[in-house]
Every structure is written in structure tokens, then in C-alpha cells.
Amino acid sequence: xxxxxxxxxxxxxxxxxxxxxxxxxxxxxxxxxxxxxxxxxxxxxxxxxxxxxxxxxxxxxxxxxxxxxxxxxxxxxxxxxxxxxxxxxxxxxxxxxxxxxxxxxxxxxxxxxxxxxxxxxxxxxxxxxxxxxxxxxxxxxxxxxxxxxxxxxxxxxxxxxxxxxxxxxxxxxxxxxxxxxxxxxxxxxxxxxxxxxxxxxxxxxxxxxxxxxxxxxxxxxxxxxxxxxxxxxxxxxxxxxxxxxxxxxx
Amino acid sequence: xxxxxxxxxxxxxxxxxxxxxxxxxxxxxxxxxxxxxxxxxxxxxxxxxxxxxxxxxxxxxxxxxxxxxxxxxxxxxxxxxxxxxxxxxxxxxxxxxxxxxxxxxxxxxxxxxxxxxxxxxxxxxxxxxxxxxxxxxxxxxxxxxxxxxxxxxxxxxxxxxxxxxxxxxxxxxxxxxxxxxxxxxxxxxxxxxxxxxxxxxxxxxxxxxxxxxxxxxxxxxxxxxxxxxxxxxxxxxxxxxxxxxxxxxxxxxxxxxxxxxxxxx
Numbered sequence: 001x002x003x004x005x006x007x008x009x010x011x012x013x014x015x016x017x018x019x020x021x022x023x024x025x026x027x028x029x030x031x032x033x034x035x036x037x038x039x040x041x042x043x044x045x046x047x048x049x050x051x052x053x054x055x056x057x058x059x060x061x062x063x064x065x066x067x068x069x070x071x072x073x074x075x076x077x078x079x080x081x082x083x084x085x086x087x088x089x090x091x092x093x094x095x096x097x098x099x100x101x102x103x104x105x106x107x108x109x110x111x112x113x114x115x116x117x118x119x120x121x122x123x124x125x126x127x128x129x130x131x132x133x134x135x136x137x138x139x140x141x142x143x144x145x146x147x148x149x150x151x152x153x154x155x156x157x158x159x160x161x162x163x164x165x166x167x168x169x170x171x172x173x174x175x176x177x178x179x180x181x182x183x184x185x186x187x188x189x190x191x192x193x194x195x196x197x198x199x200x201x202x203x204x205x206x207x208x209x210x211x212x213x214x215x216x217x218x219x220x221x222x223x224x225x226x227x228x229x230x231x232x233x234x235x236x237x238x239x240x241x242x243x244x245x246x247x248x249x250x
Numbered sequence: 251x252x253x254x255x256x257x258x259x260x261x262x263x264x265x266x267x268x269x270x271x272x273x274x275x276x277x278x279x280x281x282x283x284x285x286x287x288x289x290x291x292x293x294x295x296x297x298x299x300x301x302x303x304x305x306x307x308x309x310x311x312x313x314x315x316x317x318x319x320x321x322x323x324x325x326x327x328x329x330x331x332x333x334x335x336x337x338x339x340x341x342x343x344x345x346x347x348x349x350x351x352x353x354x355x356x357x358x359x360x361x362x363x364x365x366x367x368x369x370x371x372x373x374x375x376x377x378x379x380x381x382x383x384x385x386x387x388x389x390x391x392x393x394x395x396x397x398x399x400x401x402x403x404x405x406x407x408x409x410x411x412x413x414x415x416x417x418x419x420x421x422x423x424x425x426x427x428x429x430x431x432x433x434x435x436x437x438x439x440x441x442x443x444x445x446x447x448x449x450x451x452x453x454x455x456x457x458x459x460x461x462x463x464x465x466x467x468x469x470x471x472x473x474x475x476x477x478x479x480x481x482x483x484x485x486x487x488x489x490x491x492x493x494x495x496x497x498x499x500x501x502x503x504x505x506x507x508x509x510x511x512x513x514x515x
Contacts (some may be wrong), residue, residue: 011411026292028366030369110354115350117348117350118346118347118348118350118354118384119351119352119353120345121311121316121346121350121352122344122346122350122352124315124316125314125315125316125337125342125344126337126343126363126364126367126416127334127337127338127365127368128363128364128368129334133367
């Protein structure tokens with residue numbers, strides 16, 4: 001029963017946190033600098049790892065698909081398979097998992113240590129709401145950079161698949177054939193739905209990270225526990241949400 | 251009411267009084283504060299003393315509006331300290347035991363945060379205000395440093411400077427001399443007294459430093475096991491007869507106590 005209470009408490013406090021953060025939207029002009037800082041840290045700094053990850057996901061996908069599709073004589077649809085998989089599922093999910101591991105853990109650690117070392121209390125006594133000062137810039141930033149890095153990841157993944165198709169002998173699909181197949185089934189609607197999925201994942205991950213960090217109590221040991229809790233909760237949330245969003249958007 | 255900028259004209263800003271009435275707080279089953287009532291006069295230095303775990307810091311956090319009580323009230327000039335409007339009106343400042351400085355910001359940025367966030371004045375005037383506070387605390391050379399580069403004493407002084415930039419009407423200190431050597435403790439005590447005299451700010455200090463309490467406190471409250479044992483002036487405190495208070499103020503080490511004999515062995 002206690003665990004159920006904890007789950008609902010966490011959910012409730014996350015909703016309240018999001019409400020309080022967005023209630024301070026009229027003050028948004030004064031947080032532009034912090035939004036840019038967060039976008040740089042979460043988005044721009046994540047680009048190299050997103051690029052490497054996406055490239056190899058596209059490459060492995062093409063390789064695996066190539067093996068199977070060649071056996072059934074359908075290797076000409078590799079482009080469609082890789083392209084759609086990345087747009088609809090793997091791109092948003094992989095970028096979200098990366099965000100949970102890289103940005104959410106760092107955010108929770110930072111906010112939890114601010115809580116433990118009384119920096120949050122200092123903000124409150126200075127009448128600077130932590131929701132406005134710390135949470136809102138992160139939420140706005142993630143909403144801005146999440147679709148961008150997901151799109152970049154998807155495109156790099158497509159090229160990873162194209163290179164494998166072009167240079168791995170037994171697949172034998174030229175990049176022209178690959179991209180022709182990829183673009184023939186891809187529509188703006190599918191792309192939009194993939195990016196919307198990424199946007200929802202990003203928002204939820206950041207909200208979980210901020211909420212877990214700000215709810216940390218106790219000493220320095222709790223910071224580590226909070227980070228673990230935040231990452232695990234983010235990963236579970238991504239996978240559960242993925243099912244429901246996919247179903248809703250289907 | 252926002253404070254004026256740069257050149258401080260404090261004529262329109264009077265120190266505030268604090269009323270604590272029947273305040274009780276417990277964590278789970280442990281009573282931390284038990285029916286505390288006290289009145290802190292505008293402009294005085296009020297020191298709250300007591301042994302470790304007596305509830306001093308919890309009482310201070312209640313006065314700062316950082317925690318809610320199970321029963322009873324705290325009022326600053328009749329207003330609830332947990333209300334952001336009260337904090338805004340009286341610019342309540344709290345100097346935390348560990349400083350509570352923002353580790354990702356430089357000393358200058360720590361001090362400038364409050365006026366910048368509240369848009370009290372243009373940046374050049376904020377700079378003037380911050381540099382003035384740093385000068386009062388002899389920290390001019392530390393402006394560009396980060397909290398991790400400062401000694402314990404400097405951190406405390408930066409925390410006091412940050413509070414000073416807020417131009418508070420109520421200034422709260424949580425163990426301002428803990429973990430400091432006697433010389434630095436005396437310096438901090440002197441700074442607290444000077445700030446009170448110069449800026450006419452109501453000051454509440456939580457400490458178990460007897461020297462600080464008896465030197466700078468206009469009145470001293472002794473808190474033991476969550477209950478208020480006495481509120482008196484430093485002079486009256488020297489003549490107090492309550493054996494627990496006397497023991498706390500003048501601790502004696504009984505070398506015949508088996509505990510010390512064991513240590514000696």
C-alpha cells in the first residue's frame with residue numbers, strides 16, 4: 001500500500017510541479033538565457049552521441065533486414081523498412097533513452113544536490129520560485145531541442161542504412177534504390193507523429209528528472225539513490241508511454 | 251514593496267517584529283518543538299541557544315517559513331512568513347549553516363541573483379550594490395571565485411553578504427560560527443552586531459556558541475528538548491538558577507565519570 005501511495009504522490013507532485021512551472025510562463029523573457037544554456041547542454045552537447053548511436057542503429061537495421069529480405073527476395077524494400085522503423089519507433093525511443101541516461105541523470109543529480117545542500121531553501125527564502133528558476137527553463141529547452149535532435153538522429157540513421165546497403169556485398173542495393181524505397185512510403189504525417197512522440201518522451205523525462213531531484217530528502221547518499229530512481233522511472237515511462245502513444249497515433 | 255536601489259535610504263523601512271505563538275512541530279512520533287511562544291522585538295538581536303537536537307534550527311526554519319507547523323503560528327509584523335508576499339514585503343534573509351551558496355554561480359553572481367531576479371534596478375546599480383556588500387564583508391577579491399574555492403569562514407561571509415544585498419528587514423542566521431576557529435567566530439559575531447547597528451535589521455541567531463550569545467545578543471532564549479526554558483538578557487542569563495541551563499552554559503567535565511576514565515585508560 002505504501003508503494004502505491006508513493007507512486008501516486010510522485011505522480012501528483014509531478015503534475016503540480018508542471019503546473020507551477022508553466023504558471024510562471026509570463027516571466028519567460030527573464031529565463032531566456034537559462035533556456036539557451038539548457039538547450040546547449042541537453043541538445044547540442046548530446047548531438048555527437050546521438051549521431052553515433054543513430055548511425056549504427058540504421059546500419060545494423062539495414063544489415064539485419066538485408067539478411068532476411070534477401071532470403072525472401074524483397075531486398076528492394078530495405079529503404080522503407082529502415083526509414084519507417086527509424087521515424088516511427090527507433091529514432092524517438094533511442095533518443096529518449098539517451099536523454100534519460102545523459103540529461104535526466106545529470107538534472108536529477110544537480111537538483112538533488114541543490115536540495116540536500118540547502119540551495120533550494122535559499123532560493124525560496126529569496127522569493128525565487130525553484131519552479132520558475134530551475135524547472136521551467138529545462139522544460140522549455142527540452143521541448144525545443146527534442147524534435148530537432150530526433151530529426152537529426154533519424155536522418156543520420158537513414159544514411160547509416162544507406163552506407164551498409166551500398167557497401168555490404170551480399171545486400172547489393174544502391175543508395176539511389178535505398179532512398180527511392182525510403183521516400184516512397186514516408187509521409188509528413190508519419191514524420192510528425194514520430195517527432196510528437198519524441199516531444200512527449202522528452203517532456204516526461206525532464207519532468208521526472210526535476211521532480212525526483214526536488215523531492216530528494218536527507219544527506220548526500222540520497223543524491224545517488226535519486227539519480228537511479230530518476231533514470232529507472234524515465235526508462236519505464238518511455239516504454240509504457242511508447243505503447244499508448246503508438247496506439248493513439250495509429 | 252521593493253527596496254530602493256544602490257544608495258540605501260532606509261528611513262522608510264523599519265525593522266520588523268516576530269511573534270511565535272504556541273508553535274509545535276513533530277516528525278513522525280518525535281516532538282521537536284513543544285508549544286513555543288515568544289516575541290521578538292523590532293531591531294533586536296535575539297539569540298536562540300540550546301544543545302544539539304534541541305530544535306533550534308527547526309524553529310528558525312519555521313520563522314523563515316520553510317516548514318509548516320503541526321500547530322501554532324509564526325507572524326512577521328502580523329504576516330505569515332510562508333506567504334511569498336510576506337517575503338517580498340520584508341525581504342526576509344536567511345544565512346544557512348553551510349552557507350547555502352549556489353555552487354554553480356560565482357560569488358558575484360550569488361550576490362547579484364536576488365536583485366537581478368526581482369529586477370530591483372539596472373545592472374550597473376546592481377553591481378554597485380553587490381560590490382558595496384562585498385566591501386563591507388572584506389570580500390572584494392573573491393567576487394570572481396566560486397564557492398568551492400572558498401574557505402569555511404569566507405563562505406559564511408559570502409552568505410552574509412548575499413543576505414545584505416537583499417537589504418532585509420529580518421535577518422536570520424543558522425549557526426553562523428559553527429566549524430570556525432575562535433578568531434573567525436569573533437569576526438562573524440562582530441559583523442552580525444555591526445550589521446544590526448548599521449542597518450537596524452531585526453536579527454535572529456541560532457547558535458550554541460555561548461560567547462556569541464552573551465556578547466551580541468540583546469536577549470537570549472534557551473531551548474531544550476523542544477521546549478523553551480528561558481528568555482532573558484545576557485546579564486540575567488548569568489544569574490539564572492535553572493540547573494539544566496546552568497549546566498548547558500557552564501559545562502563541567504567530571505573526570506571521575508567512568509566514561510572519561512575509560513578514555514584515559
